[in-house]
Amino acid sequence: MRNVVPIFTVLLAIVGAWWLAVAPMNIRPALDIAERGGAMIVPEGSVERRDVSVWRLMLDNRDHVVAGYDLKRPRLPTPAQVGNELWKTTGAMVAKGRAWSKRSLIYHGWVTLHSTLWGFLLGTTLGILGAVAIVYSRVVDMSLMPWAIISQTVPIVALAPMIIVVSNQVGIEGRGVPKAIISAYLCYFPVLVSMVKGLRSPSSSELDLLKTYHASGFQSFLKLRLPASVPYLFTALKVGIAAALVGTIVGELPTGAISGLGARILIGDQFGTPLAIWSALFCAAILAGALVTVLDITQRFTLRKMGFRS
Amino acid sequence: ADDVTLQLKWVTQAQFAGYYVALENGFYSDEDLNVTIKPGGPDIAPTQVLAGGGADVTVEWMPAALAAREKGLPMVNIAQPFKSSGMMLTCRKDAGVATTDDFAGKTLGVWFFGNEFPFLSWMSQLGLSTDGGDAGVEVLKQGFNVDPILNGQAACVSTMTYNEYWQVIDAGLSPDDLTTFKYEDQGVATLEDGLYALEENLADPAFEDKMVRFVRASMKGWKWAEENPEDAAMIVLDYDETGAQTEAHQVRMMGEIAKLTAGSNGTLVEADYERTVASLLAGGSDPVITAAPEGAWTHAITDKALN
Amino acid sequence: MIWIVGMLVFWAAAWACNVWLANSAFSDKRAVRIAVPLIFGLTILVLWEGLVRGFGVSQVILPPPSQVISVFAASTDLLWIDFVQTVAKGALRGFMIGAFAAFVAAVLIDRSAFLTRGLLPIGNFVAALPIVGIAPILVNWFGFDWQSKAAVVVVMVFFPILVNTVQGLRETDAMQRDLMRTYAAGYLQTLFKLRLPAAMPFIFNGLKIATTLALIGAIVAEYFGSPTRGMGFRISTGVGSLSIDLVWAEIFVSALVGSAFYGAVAWIEKRVTFWHPSQRG
Amino acid sequence: MTSNAPNSLPQEIPGQSPAAETVISAQNLSLTFETADGPVHALKDVSLDINKGDFVSFIGPSGCGKTTFLRVMADLEQPTGGQISVNGVSPREARLNRAYGYVFQAAGLYPWRTIGGNIRLPLEIMGYDKADQAERVTRVLEMVDLAGFEKKFPWQLSGGMQQRASIARALAFDADILLMDEPFGALDEIVRDHLNEQLLDLWAKTGKTIGFVTHSIPEAVFLSTKIVVMSPRPGRVTDVIESPLPKERPLEIRDTPEFLEVAHRVREGLRAGHSYD
Amino acid sequence: MTSNAPNSLPQEIPGQSPAAETVISAQNLSLTFETADGPVHALKDVSLDINKGDFVSFIGPSGCGKTTFLRVMADLEQPTGGQISVNGVSPREARLNRAYGYVFQAAGLYPWRTIGGNIRLPLEIMGYDKADQAERVTRVLEMVDLAGFEKKFPWQLSGGMQQRASIARALAFDADILLMDEPFGALDEIVRDHLNEQLLDLWAKTGKTIGFVTHSIPEAVFLSTKIVVMSPRPGRVTDVIESPLPKERPLEIRDTPEFLEVAHRVREGLRAGHSYD
Ligand SMILES: Nc1ncnc2c1ncn2[C@@H]1O[C@H](COP(=O)(O)OP(=O)(O)OP(=O)(O)O)[C@@H](O)[C@H]1O
Ligand SMILES: Nc1ncnc2c1ncn2[C@@H]1O[C@H](COP(=O)(O)OP(=O)(O)OP(=O)(O)O)[C@@H](O)[C@H]1O
Ligand SMILES: Cc1ncc(C[n+]2csc(CCO)c2C)c(N)n1
Ligand SMILES: [Mg+2]
Numbered sequence A: 001m002r003n004v005v006p007i008f009t010v011l012l013a014i015v016g017a018w019w020l021a022v023a024p025m026n027i028r029p030a031l032d033i034a035e036r037g038g039a040m041i042v043p044e045g046s047v048e049r050r051d052v053s054v055w056r057l058m059l060d061n062r063d064h065v066v067a068g069y070d071l072k073r074p075r076l077p078t079p080a081q082v083g084n085e086l087w088k089t090t091g092a093m094v095a096k097g098r099a100w101s102k103r104s105l106i107y108h109g110w111v112t113l114h115s116t117l118w119g120f121l122l123g124t125t126l127g128i129l130g131a132v133a134i135v136y137s138r139v140v141d142m143s144l145m146p147w148a149i150i151s152q153t154v155p156i157v158a159l160a161p162m163i164i165v166v167s168n169q170v171g172i173e174g175r176g177v178p179k180a181i182i183s184a185y186l187c188y189f190p191v192l193v194s195m196v197k198g199l200r201s202p203s204s205s206e207l208d209l210l211k212t213y214h215a216s217g218f219q220s221f222l223k224l225r226l227p228a229s230v231p232y233l234f235t236a237l238k239v240g241i242a243a244a245l246v247g248t249i250v251g252e253l254p255t256g257a258i259s260g261l262g263a264r265i266l267i268g269d270q271f272g273t274p275l276a277i278w279s280a281l282f283c284a285a286i287l288a289g290a291l292v293t294v295l296d297i298t299q300r301f302t303l304r305k306m307g308f309r310s
Numbered sequence B: 001a002d003d004v005t006l007q008l009k010w011v012t013q014a015q016f017a018g019y020y021v022a023l024e025n026g027f028y029s030d031e032d033l034n035v036t037i038k039p040g041g042p043d044i045a046p047t048q049v050l051a052g053g054g055a056d057v058t059v060e061w062m063p064a065a066l067a068a069r070e071k072g073l074p075m076v077n078i079a080q081p082f083k084s085s086g087m088m089l090t091c092r093k094d095a096g097v098a099t100t101d102d103f104a105g106k107t108l109g110v111w112f113f114g115n116e117f118p119f120l121s122w123m124s125q126l127g128l129s130t131d132g133g134d135a136g137v138e139v140l141k142q143g144f145n146v147d148p149i150l151n152g153q154a155a156c157v158s159t160m161t162y163n164e165y166w167q168v169i170d171a172g173l174s175p176d177d178l179t180t181f182k183y184e185d186q187g188v189a190t191l192e193d194g195l196y197a198l199e200e201n202l203a204d205p206a207f208e209d210k211m212v213r214f215v216r217a218s219m220k221g222w223k224w225a226e227e228n229p230e231d232a233a234m235i236v237l238d239y240d241e242t243g244a245q246t247e248a249h250q251v252r253m254m255g256e257i258a259k260l261t262a263g264s265n266g267t268l269v270e271a272d273y274e275r276t277v278a279s280l281l282a283g284g285s286d287p288v289i290t291a292a293p294e295g296a297w298t299h300a301i302t303d304k305a306l307n
Numbered sequence C: 001m002i003w004i005v006g007m008l009v010f011w012a013a014a015w016a017c018n019v020w021l022a023n024s025a026f027s028d029k030r031a032v033r034i035a036v037p038l039i040f041g042l043t044i045l046v047l048w049e050g051l052v053r054g055f056g057v058s059q060v061i062l063p064p065p066s067q068v069i070s071v072f073a074a075s076t077d078l079l080w081i082d083f084v085q086t087v088a089k090g091a092l093r094g095f096m097i098g099a100f101a102a103f104v105a106a107v108l109i110d111r112s113a114f115l116t117r118g119l120l121p122i123g124n125f126v127a128a129l130p131i132v133g134i135a136p137i138l139v140n141w142f143g144f145d146w147q148s149k150a151a152v153v154v155v156m157v158f159f160p161i162l163v164n165t166v167q168g169l170r171e172t173d174a175m176q177r178d179l180m181r182t183y184a185a186g187y188l189q190t191l192f193k194l195r196l197p198a199a200m201p202f203i204f205n206g207l208k209i210a211t212t213l214a215l216i217g218a219i220v221a222e223y224f225g226s227p228t229r230g231m232g233f234r235i236s237t238g239v240g241s242l243s244i245d246l247v248w249a250e251i252f253v254s255a256l257v258g259s260a261f262y263g264a265v266a267w268i269e270k271r272v273t274f275w276h277p278s279q280r281g
Numbered sequence D, E: 001m002t003s004n005a006p007n008s009l010p011q012e013i014p015g016q017s018p019a020a021e022t023v024i025s026a027q028n029l030s031l032t033f034e035t036a037d038g039p040v041h042a043l044k045d046v047s048l049d050i051n052k053g054d055f056v057s058f059i060g061p062s063g064c065g066k067t068t069f070l071r072v073m074a075d076l077e078q079p080t081g082g083q084i085s086v087n088g089v090s091p092r093e094a095r096l097n098r099a100y101g102y103v104f105q106a107a108g109l110y111p112w113r114t115i116g117g118n119i120r121l122p123l124e125i126m127g128y129d130k131a132d133q134a135e136r137v138t139r140v141l142e143m144v145d146l147a148g149f150e151k152k153f154p155w156q157l158s159g160g161m162q163q164r165a166s167i168a169r170a171l172a173f174d175a176d177i178l179l180m181d182e183p184f185g186a187l188d189e190i191v192r193d194h195l196n197e198q199l200l201d202l203w204a205k206t207g208k209t210i211g212f213v214t215h216s217i218p219e220a221v222f223l224s225t226k227i228v229v230m231s232p233r234p235g236r237v238t239d240v241i242e243s244p245l246p247k248e249r250p251l252e253i254r255d256t257p258e259f260l261e262v263a264h265r266v267r268e269g270l271r272a273g274h275s276y277d
């Protein structure tokens, strides 16, 4: 907790820098609008202005700099604009009792969360089973591990439409399952790697101890490898859930999902409403933070319960 | 009731109002159909969904459908609710574009994903290469919005009369600042939003019958939408799951769409088809289709539906 | 039918072969280490070919690998153009800029314990975010060409490398630092002779994570606008025009390039951190 | 090198005669590891008999094969030559009969189990019933002076206590052979002294046969009835010393001339042919 | 507890008088760590003088402040009370003058540098020129019997050799105080005996002042001219024993009555007030 002050200071600095950056980022559209409104701008004409640096423009048109802080379609919105938009699409919706309306980010966040969780479940299950297979079978280890790495270099965005079509063909309706598959695809890998590490973490003397007891393979899995891998599992889960969220959003981006945060980003892009993109991005960040925090707390609790020193 | 799945070409918007109206007003259930409408999106190829069996019928543009047909996917046009094309190229006057002669050396935004074919054949008719260079034009794969024309990255962008054009206007540019080239006016229009189904399915009389009822109800929906644009837009809004569409925009879109569907009772006009094929075959060095397709359309459905 | 049976037979045979190889006396030999995964990969290709042909799957949905290979061979010049655009210009440049910026930032941040404490949790957090989502924004800011792709890559690789480097710089043990103190060593001396070498395994960990991110970032960004070349461009237009075989050829290139990139970083890592227990085998 | 315990062995068997029951018997035992750098002769032609109730220490420089020998006895390593029998059967059968308790250098308690849970581990695996488990845990905890610590986690205990718990774990089931591989190597001398006394005590109480690896000459002399001096490259037994010390051994015995005399002999044995790396 | 070396100190200074030059002098030194569980008095009112050429061992149970004391001398820890001077100046100044060589319990060689590179490390930092560096590396490697291992990496050497390399590293530059914190703690007794002999040898050759922390009574007695016995909670000096042993010390000296007598005294000092866990 001693990190609170530094974290807030850094956050404050980031927000400050962001706020300052708004002026140069938005000066061109601000000047265009002002010019169309009849104001005198130096130099005249947005095409001419393209060859002039933003700093020069800001200096020469000082009165119009503030306009950049209140654009409808800002290139870079101010922190306040983003906060406002976030509030309008979440808190304000709740206040109006429309939390589940399609205009509410709570609804879209939920859609994303939903397939993230399914993807996470699928991915972690796959990752854990794969890890067990790898740890117990040399063949699987040798043949699977390199491909697990290669699988992560395949751009899933390219696979996304095909996953949709194929799952359509086997009779799966809707975008939820394909999204979950994509998200599982990104999620399983860190879990696999970390669990292999965890299941292999018992030292040879710990394994030998069980051998002197004449313990069966299953007993040594249950009593040694599995509990020993729990700390690794949680590290993996935290990375995995973040990856699953990335997967869902990537899955929503190009597959033309119609709801979910990725879809909001897409729609925001299509309709030229940058604020929708920004607020969806922040909502995704908040979601990621919340998910990781939940896992973190579970981790602390479980490990303490299990007697691991935290 | 018989199940029918319809795959749209794009997200839920007034461009597809007829279908939503038919669904909402019970025109489909009157025909004893249970219709599911699947919205599309940037990476959804309706042709592929059709091939994969994810839909029975799809809304597609004819160039893409014919291209798919040449790839071995036997798609058949069973109805053509859109009479005219809404495609145009919207250019900024201050970027120096007044006529098609000004294109050379400019950067033009184009939609791909199967929507590039009309553009490509237009350019080849103009004798402009699309591989860059001074003699030709620089082509950008345009994303999902009109930003490139707003921030000066492109001189022109592709727009639909009913959609993106108004985004340019909403962003603060006035029609006076813009030069527009409608594909219709340039004589390179190709058929847009038609209904397509697979040949092998149509061979089944039961399926054919389903399609007949579907087309009949859909056209009823379209005519209702043309007459009640505001209500139609509201129905579309109700079905929009993204929650991003605005009422004003959809009403305006419906108004523009009505202009395109007007003049079609759903029957494909053969002359329009021939013009589309001719334009695609003329696609320069890299034509969209290499031979005039056979059996790419049928009047069997519309004939039965409309009588 | 014959395809499916043949495929199953091949599968069984290949698996048996791998079992034998992996448990044989030379399972530690380099050749076997390479052969086993190769046989496995080949099996998957054969399975795929057999399934597609056996069940008559339409080639606009999933083309058989043989067709992908022939399209690959026939379109090498196209694939090369895309490779240059997406990998050489977008991903690689973005990776270099991002890695360098992250590295410099890490060394600077590391000087202040306060900043480290404040930035490390934030960096860790940001590294976990779906940063690809900023692709549309950056395409708007930096234009259509490779610059915006590189920008997306920069942002995506920055945080994993930053966090790992900062972590690595703190990773020296107290005894190693105390030793430097007894020599009255200066900041730069300690940095170059102790902390950077000790941080290398961590830095490379970050770089390896970043390699896979770089390709994905560059490709996704092309969905939001690009010139008429590039792997992301080809993939998205390929799907639209049902050239699924070409799409798979691009996927193949991407996997190949990604693995090579990863392999290259791992190779350098092996050379630089030869001393680390994890590298000594 | 058969050993006929000559005197004062703390065996329960009354007649300490040459007929004392042999528990472990090795003849010309060899073990060669094939490594990348060529073969390593960890054991070569090692012959040794251990009688029931013996406390045998193995001492020798690093790499002389002490651990390897102990592991062969426990069937954790397969010899490449010679014979070895344990309780008249092969080590493998002896292991399947659960004849061993094995104590490693580090306590090796599972951190996710309490002290009680750790001691219960072998009992669970061997299928003792619940009531018996509880009873045994209580008994061995008392034996090693840890009554009351059952519910604690390992890290809540000092190193010495952890090592005692690991001994208790090896005592909990009815193995009559206890193999200990440098169990006190990581502890400081003072704690070590204390544990040595307790170990002797335990040995007297339970009458187990103990194999004990150590690096410490005083420790070996203080504890053992028989000291096996080994030497490396190849690993072999160079001397077997029968201790003349009485069964009762207060710590002060270490200042007696008999003790020093044995220690001297061990040191000489070690010195001979020892290289320092 | 000032110490005026009474006899047989291996100092180069001829007159071994009360006037022997004091190198380190601590008066009422205290160090309290503020921890989450309250203050820990690692050192309390420690006074001690170390003369030039002394070999001083610090012995005591875990936690009695041996390491802390050594670290205070080396300016790795700041005392919270009392005075300490090194070579007449503050530890900080002494450190900046590079007056110390410090040897830690673990060898702490940098794994990415060869043995030669590790030994060169302080020389590079202190700006010795290239030729001098090479010459010194060769010399100290010979001194610790590691000639020929210059190009090897630490992990290619045994623990004993690594520890010798770390001593060589501390000898490479001209520090006249050598502080060693349980340098042989991790090694086995036999290797340790050997290193002890070598260390005595080195000390005789170089005449450095050595502060040496150990847990082993024989080691402390064997090596030192002065043995400082410490006790914990709070950390303090309970006894300072001047060794009557001669400067020449073969390993056999450990079986002499004088040796045993000193060892006994140390053990008594340790025993007083020591708890076993
Ligand atoms: N699994 C193994 N593979 C290869 N060589 C091994 C293996 N185990 C031990 N050795 C080698 O066999 C020799 C004997 O090893 P062992 O562990 O029995 O020695 P030790 O007497 O217990 O030594 P220490 O006192 O260091 O524990 C050593 O040279 C060691 O390097
Ligand atoms: N940095 C620190 N913060 C808090 N407490 C400390 C710190 N360093 C040492 N201590 C405490 O100070 C006391 C003395 O520690 P020190 O390390 O000097 O003991 P030691 O005699 O060297 O013991 P050992 O033989 O175990 O090395 C111990 O109780 C220890 O826990
Ligand atoms: C990437 C991408 N961009 C544009 C379109 C084209 N499109 C299809 S229907 C329609 C109507 C108006 O919105 C438009 C513009 C597409 N399919 N994919
Ligand atoms: Mg051993």
Ligand SMILES: [Mg+2]
Binding pocket: E066, E067, E068, E181
């Ligand atoms: Mg210490």
